Amino acid sequence: MIILWILIILISIIIIGFIISRNKANEQRKIPKAFLTDSHSPPKIILLVLDSLMDEPLKKAIQENKAPALAFFLKNGQYSKNLVSSFPTMSVTIDSSLITGTYPNQHKIPGLVWFDDDKKQIITYGNGFFEILKLGFSNFAENIMHRYNNVDLNPKVKTIHEDLAQDKRKTASINALIYRGYDHHTLKVPKPIAKVSVLPEEYETTGPKMLSLGAFIRQDPNNKHIVKRLGLNDAFAVQELKYLLEKNILPEFTIMYLGENDHTVHKKGPTTTKGIEKLDKHLQEVLNMFPQWEDALNNYIWVIIGDSYQSSVKKDKKEALINLKEILSDYRVLKLGKAVSKDDDIVITANERMAYIYKINESLSLENIAQTLQTDSRIGWIAWKVNEMIHVISGAHEGSLIYNSGGPDKDVYNQTWSLKGNLSILDLTIKNKQIEYGDYPDGLARLYGAIHSQQGEFLIVDAKPGYEFIGESSPQHSGGAAHGSMHKADSLAPFIVTGTNKSIDGLRMVDLKKWILDILN
Template identity: 45%
Template structure:
């Protein structure tokens, strides 16, 4: 079924947005996910893969596809401030916020600038590396898609007024096989039920098309996005969408003479991108309005360009936020002291010179650290650490080995966020149950949210079948090298 003369076995990576270990295991144990159960029982199951930070889709996918954290790939989150252009970069956080920022601007950022301008040219994606080896790849339903192939994207006439592509077409750098909603389709007569991407059925049909037509490339990356929206409203224990996606995976495996033959011919990987933290029900108790905490400062408004008199810009990524300090007369430590008054903020971090500084609204003391010191963590990264390690829930052993608690790979991930783009800014992290809010920001009472450093949102499952290998470390940042090795073996 596969004409794979240039690589050992095609790798198919299925990214199920918001797939978490406990709901997955419950769906399997109750017989509601037989395809996932088959892959788990006939392969490796890792329940604690560490995502990137913030735990937002574009940052996570950029880390997975480049093998670097945000300090190298330069996609800081779903919502951030470009200091050089003095503009907020938003990839679609919610209708009200997007509307105030401008639909054209947001769609242009997501569809074009993310891949062609903002994703750092200093790093390469797995697609680009494979192309250099002469190995084709496919991207289905992913907004992070940068490859080496000039690709014509088409905007339907009814949507052209919502984009900056009034001529209806533009050229981007994509993968050799590329599918993204109405903008680029593998099956010409198909029509996705979601404009910007495809729902789980559409994504699976695009994948099955490649298998039926014997067109599977060396690497195929598919994203199933549907579960994220449902969990925001239903909470993190919901398994209904897992069952539906599993049915599509069953149909895909059924294209082969047997499910075992599907493993013989391909390497199958199923991964979540981020977890969710259940949110509380009381607005005053669980929604952290940064405008109220920082009401004594002039905060930039979304619907107008940043003014000279503006002192702060707020960019919320659900349970994490960037606070940009534009006024040089304001110190970051002074803003941090103001934030410390709210006990719902568990981590407040900023950089000064070569060091990261951390305080908290929940715990006393300070912590400062930087790379290349006498302490070594479980990923063989070395650090110089001074102050109270409890602020990042670090467990320091007598031999100076660092273990992580509630915040997996915290030192590297906080460092990466603070070095992901230029400007003077503070990173804040909400304690579980709480959600940040600024002007027109969507929030998620009585549901679930993500974005933070906490293990509830940072640890996700990975299933690998068709090979006995596994990544060096259970982290997204190690996935690219693992996949490349599997393709080339």
């Protein structure tokens, strides 16, 4: 009798398994519901920002047949591995440059963490759990949900959403933290957060016609991917894009941000393909919305970019981590979460492989602080501004480089500069009366942008490859990877485009906005 029951159970399991497999096969054979536009109609652009997508692991994943969706786009499009990022190479600054077409001297988002000289407080958009904890979760959430788009982002520069709205074109933003537009939206603070903080239940903001930002606002009312990271995850973003495709409401321009690969690279290092494999499965979901993958290419222009590279950080913490508090131990450093007092000398805001160091004691000299930092061989260079002139020094080079915008020297981007001193500090050469860049792509403009991004007196320090700055409670990635630096090891990103042969003037993050507008217009 027992044997008979065992046989019955086994047969039942087999039958149920067969039914499940058959149902899955039938689901896969169903024709997706993505709307197919007339290929001769005005173009629609889908811009996918894949955080920390890098050339070598991308090519490796494709060669190992672990990224069929990205392989499909690359095979059917144009490709470059040398898209020059913004500086600092931190997502919020890069995203601001991408969406405004400007460097930080114009859009005014200096980095992931910085010091507001007017309000005398450290601003963070999310630089690690312990730093957020000390600066205050409510303060952090306020910055992300309101201040970033509605206060800090310079109102004098226009975002791509604002430019297209003026031309009567609709746009969408999916999980991109920078999204400012002209349409009014209400962000709903999740109840668990509202209950344990002083945040209001709602925030008013302005954005594109269609705005998705995790659990705070969504287009698909049935999108259930809101628990992990409050919906700021790849599954949520992809579901939102699929919804817009299925409902045939995708506007002329859509930007979607997929950020999880960044977390994987930070932990496992720059050669890992695990994050790429995972995000590729999400892209397959999108392509499977079409009867054939080729239909996606026939009906939309796809622009797929990384935002920056990540470079390896040495495993030995003592060697890899540049502790700025220890190097500058002769100075009194403002503690996180504390108000500025007369006893404080400097403020340190580490953005992984670069950092801002602010002088808040008027009696101090930036040059003296710079000379102290110059003694650490792990630091690539130190820069500061004196009467509009930018001074750059390095422990590895003699003398200094002093420069400003405008002047007799022209670079490969037709930007003009006035240079004197040791060009090798920023690995510059002049050939045939033209400035050429080495280790620091578009370095003069990118450094100029960062040093004019904010008020106050401060230094910029940039780490050599293999090293990372830490402050009081900033995150560290020894044995993994990090970004932030102006070095090419952090600054170049892949660029894939299908569906257009429109040329682009320069291949920098700040050039993409104009290029996209030219295509749509």
